[in-house]
Amino acid sequence: MLELIFLGSGSRGNATLIRWDQTRLLIDCGFTARELNRRLAAFGEHLDRVQAICITHEHSDHVGGLRGLGQREDLQIFGTSGTLPALRLGKRSEAEKVPIQPGRSFRVGPLEVMAFSTSHDAIDPVGYRITLPDGRHLGLATDLGIPNDEAVEALSGCELIGIESNHDPDMLEHGPYPWILKRRIRSNKGHLSNPTTAALLPRIAGDRLEQLFAMHLSETNNKPELARQALQKSLDRLGLKTGLRIIDQHQASSYGRGSGQMKLL
Ligand SMILES: [Zn+2]
Ligand SMILES: [Zn+2]
Incomplete structure (x- = not known):
């Protein structure tokens, strides 16, 4: 049975554990390893039990641990x-680095995994x-400036989708970031805004969509309720009764096993 554990998502760190029977895959x-173990402990887990880590890209908020x-x-x-x-493993680590190609699937235990370019x-x-x-x-896509064809194709028809809803355009515009960083975030190689993600939903959300997770929200340039409003409006327009959950930067939560949501204190 599936249990998805969102350990946290945002510019201060990202990690998601996929648990299926004895298989533990971390995206x-x-x-830090210490912080990950602190968050995992709330779900009876530990990094030592993880068999594989799939890395999305080398930015420190994704590989720092x-x-x-x-x-x-x-x-x-x-x-x-x-x-x-580009990954720096610790000196003592003997973990095996396995190269993968977008579009080609591989297995982690009973899970079939395929990467797609963003x-x-x-x-x-x-x-x-x-x-x-x-x-x-399950489709997971954080950190994408535009929804490129590969991402749209891979996410389409998924029953579970975790997608970035990074910023509110007005908050970013009037927020404290230097203009060069604002330009980077808005660019085709930056991050998706709430309206961009909302506009993407008609292309990826089908009748089979069971649960949508909004990820990588900016703490400076977004508010959970703004992301929720934008995405819920789009789901309503599509007539979908999909569940919608906002993934937090600091509080871990789980989905699946009928447990609903568990949060760290
Ligand atoms: Zn990131
Ligand atoms: Zn990034």
């Missing part, structure tokens, strides 16, 4: 051939589409 490792993993011969770290050389200012960034043993599909 990104953007918190790799250095602290320690000696793990049985751990596989998957990433594109552009991303892998448009972002990193060397070779990707999102992931995972086919679960029960036939459902």
Whole structure:
């Protein structure tokens, strides 16, 4: 049975654990190992039990924890051939780096995983589409400046979608960031705004969509209620009764196993 554990998402760190029976797959490792273990402990988990980590891109909010993993011969770290050389594993780590290609699937236990290219200012960034043993599909895409064809195709028809809803355009415009950073965020290789993500939903959200997760919200340039309003309006227009959850930067939460939401205190 699936349990998705969102350990946190945003510019201060990203990591999502996919748990299926004895399989533990982590998407990104953007918190220190210590912090990850603190968050995992609330769900009875520990990094030592993770068999594989799929990396989306080399920005520190996605890979910052790799250095602290320690000696793990049985751990596989998957990433594109552009991303892998940019990763800094700790000196003691013997984790195996496994190069992957967008569009080609590979397996982590019973999970079938496929990376797809995204448009972002990193060397070779990707999102992931995972086919679960029960036939459902999970698509995860954070950090994308525009919804490129590969991302749209990979996310379309997924039952579970985690997608970035990074900023509110007005808050970004009038916010404290220097203009050069504002320009970067708005660019085709930056981050999706609430209205851009809302406008994308008609292209990716089908009748099978069960749950939408809004991820990588900016703490400076967005508010959870603004992201929720924009995305809910779009779902309503499509006539979809999909669940919508905003993923938090600081509080971990889980989905699946009928447990509803569990939060850290
Ligand atoms: Zn990021
Ligand atoms: Zn990034």
